[in-house]
Amino acid sequence: MIEERTARIIGSVSNDAGRAMSTRRMWCKTGLGWMGSLALARPAHAAPLRAVGSQFARLFEGSEGLAPKGLAVDLLGQLFGDNVRCEWVPWSRAQLMVEQGEADILIGPYRTPERETRMLFSVRSFYSDAMVWYVRRGDESRWTGEYADLAQTPVAAVRGWAYGSRFERMKTGLGQLTWVQGVDAGLQMLTRRRVDLFAANDRNCMPVLQRLNLADAVTRCSPPLDVLHGHMAFARSAGGEELSRRYDQAFEQWLRTGAATELYRRWGVDRPVTAT
Incomplete structure (x- = not known):
């Protein structure tokens, strides 16, 4: 009886741990959408990336403490797989986090001469307004x-x-x-x-x-x-330069897939016509 009770307890603990681990995985993969992940820009054994942004309708929606959703979240998920974590933070704070290297990617900023002195921008925009x-x-x-x-x-x-x-x-x-x-x-x-x-x-x-x-x-x-054209932005550092290069290469590949067309349709966002 003792052995059977112990086995049941161990089994229960194991199941709970499995459910908790599954929940964590789902949270980390939030935003990948039903289409799954292409993981075009994920090198082997890469450290997890931290992407930050604020409220951009249909691109990055949410609130502090909740997992965001939107075109940009799904896009990053398809490029980097489950190796990226998106976080909603106030806009001024999000910019500062990337500038200071506390985050890896700033989601959605318009490209301006003043901002280019503080951050690196992707070659292509991923939306226009x-x-x-x-x-x-x-x-x-x-x-x-x-x-x-x-x-x-x-x-x-x-x-x-x-x-x-x-x-x-x-x-x-x-x-x-x-x-x-x-x-x-x-x-x-x-x-x-x-x-x-x-x-x-x-x-x-x-x-x-x-x-x-x-x-x-x-x-x-x-x-x-x-x-104006919205981009992904990165820190002005060696790591930021490498990440921006990986993103640009992966984004070019992604644009040629049916996944890109479907993602823009799904979120109701106009796809930029030219490289900007």
């Missing part, structure tokens, strides 16, 4: 394409976002520019008439407009402020 002004429906004529016409117009933009070189040159002439913490805040300021224009992009704005039931009240203006 048209940056536009949003207005209350019926006010589309407020944007003529000339920043000079907005010198005394209350406008808002998201702090920490890149809006393109022209915006950077002209923003000092926007006498009533307010920086907000996120898309929700900007759209609410717009609908409450605290500002007349809000700068953002469709990919981030449309889910919020639908959630707040504002899709009929707010619309976008044309022409766009700029079209």
Whole structure:
């Protein structure tokens, strides 16, 4: 009887450990999607990679402490297999972590001259966004394409976002520019008439407009402020250079597979037409 009871206890402990190990594996592989992993950029016996990012609709969605999901998560999973761990952290912190070597990959930054002094960028972008002004429906004529016409117009933009070189040159002439913490805040300021224009992009704005039931009240203006291209970024170090090279080679291979076409379709993200 003692031997049988001991065997049952050992078996129970073994099963629990097996379930725990399986749970850990599932968490590490979160985001690979139903298509599995191509693991194109994983060398043998490589140390686990740490990829960080913040809220990018359809690209990298989640919150602190929860496993993120999105196109970028699945993409990295297909390139690196279960050798990459994606983490959601605030945007400013995510950038600093990569710059200081605390993380290996920054997910989704637009490529700008200022950021290129701090990080290495992938050769190709993996998504693009048209940056536009949003207005209350019926006010589309407020944007003529000339920043000079907005010198005394209350406008808002998201702090920490890149809006393109022209915006950077002209923003000092926007006498009533307010920086907000996120898309929700900007759209609410717009609908409450605290500002007349809000700068953002469709990919981030449309889910919020639908959630707040504002899709009929707010619309976008044309022409766009700029079209920006989102990349993966890496530390400016020997290790970062090697990782960026591996990523670029693997991404080129991946783009030629059916997995790439299916992944963009699955997440509803437009695939960049040219290398940028």
